[in-house]
Amino acid sequence: MDFRVTAASEAALPLTTPLQARLRVKAERRTARVLVAPSVFVLFLWMVVPLGMTIWFSLLHYNLLEEGSSFVGLENFAYLLHDPSLATAILNTVLLVGGVLLATVVLGTLIAIVVNQPLYGRGVLRLLIIAPFFIMPTVSALIWKNLLMNPVTGLFAWIFQSVGLQPVDWFADVPLLAIGIIVAWQWVPFATLILLTSLQSLDQEQMEAAQLDGAGPVSLFVYIVAPHLARPVSVVVMIETIFLLSVFAEILVTTGGGPGEASTNLPYLIYKTALLDFDIGGASAGGLVAVVLANIVAFFLVRTAARNLDR
Numbered sequence: 001m002d003f004r005v006t007a008a009s010e011a012a013l014p015l016t017t018p019l020q021a022r023l024r025v026k027a028e029r030r031t032a033r034v035l036v037a038p039s040v041f042v043l044f045l046w047m048v049v050p051l052g053m054t055i056w057f058s059l060l061h062y063n064l065l066e067e068g069s070s071f072v073g074l075e076n077f078a079y080l081l082h083d084p085s086l087a088t089a090i091l092n093t094v095l096l097v098g099g100v101l102l103a104t105v106v107l108g109t110l111i112a113i114v115v116n117q118p119l120y121g122r123g124v125l126r127l128l129i130i131a132p133f134f135i136m137p138t139v140s141a142l143i144w145k146n147l148l149m150n151p152v153t154g155l156f157a158w159i160f161q162s163v164g165l166q167p168v169d170w171f172a173d174v175p176l177l178a179i180g181i182i183v184a185w186q187w188v189p190f191a192t193l194i195l196l197t198s199l200q201s202l203d204q205e206q207m208e209a210a211q212l213d214g215a216g217p218v219s220l221f222v223y224i225v226a227p228h229l230a231r232p233v234s235v236v237v238m239i240e241t242i243f244l245l246s247v248f249a250e251i252l253v254t255t256g257g258g259p260g261e262a263s264t265n266l267p268y269l270i271y272k273t274a275l276l277d278f279d280i281g282g283a284s285a286g287g288l289v290a291v292v293l294a295n296i297v298a299f300f301l302v303r304t305a306a307r308n309l310d311r
Contacts, residue, residue, distance in 0.1 A: 058284035069281075092265045097241060097244045145254050151169040175255045199229070202224070
């Protein structure tokens with residue numbers, strides 16, 4: 001049987017016109033929208049309903065210790081913006097996020113450079129460095145509070161006493177620094193992992209050529225390694241900032257926002273207003289302020305990261 005396509009049979013085959021192709025594409029897109037619509041609708045409700053309830057509660061005088069509620073308009077926002085606690089919480093949030101970002105990027109870069117060298121037992125060392133990232137924040141905070149930073153029985157107190165120094169009461173004297181150390185310890189492995197992956201993709205021929213030309217370790221880092229790490233550093237800063245803006249468990253377990261408000265950040269201020277002061281209206285207003293500030297920060301971070309990734 002001859003299966004060759006002759007000129008007559010080829011002419012008899014149905015041809016797809018541009019109009020038919022456009023109609024088929026439109027039909028496929030319509031089908032895709034119909035199939036995706038239920039999931040999009042559920043996600044939309046998942047976001048909009050809590051946000052709508054928060055906006056409504058922020059316009060009410062709603063205290064759990066009082067019967068009923070009353071509409072007060074923007075009074076909760078006016079009170080919040082004139083409350084010194086908000087400025088203190090924002091300042092503590094900025095200091096905590098900025099300090100942890102600086103520590104994680106610097107330490108992560110140094111550790112990644114060291115671990116990238118041909119060391120004996122490098123695989124085990126990498127595993128030990130990454131391990132803290134998988135510890136729950138509450139467990140990590142309890143370990144640091146009771147075993148390391150305790151001013152009487154902690155490891156740091158024993159080290160200070162061994163060299164003749166007075167132990168530091170971390171959570172009373174420098175509470176924000178103590179929380180920053182705990183959070184940085186958790187996030188340094190993440191930065192190390194991202195930066196180490198980037199270092200492993202660095203062109204070794206370029207490094208060897210620079211060394212043959214007489215470049216020292218500092219010159220290699222400044223002119224080759226640092227520019228190569230610009231993109232992963234942007235990713236690390238963007239991802240960490242989003243999570244660091246919501247640090248809560250470490251503060252709750254260690255200092256409870258104190259002493260006074262020395263370690264109170266925005267999430268803990270909202271928690272304190274809602275569940276300790278029972279002021280749902282004020283807490284909802286604070287939550288909306290936190291959402292707006294977080295979105296502003298995220299907008300600029302995403303734009304900065306996108307510019308670095310496009311280079």
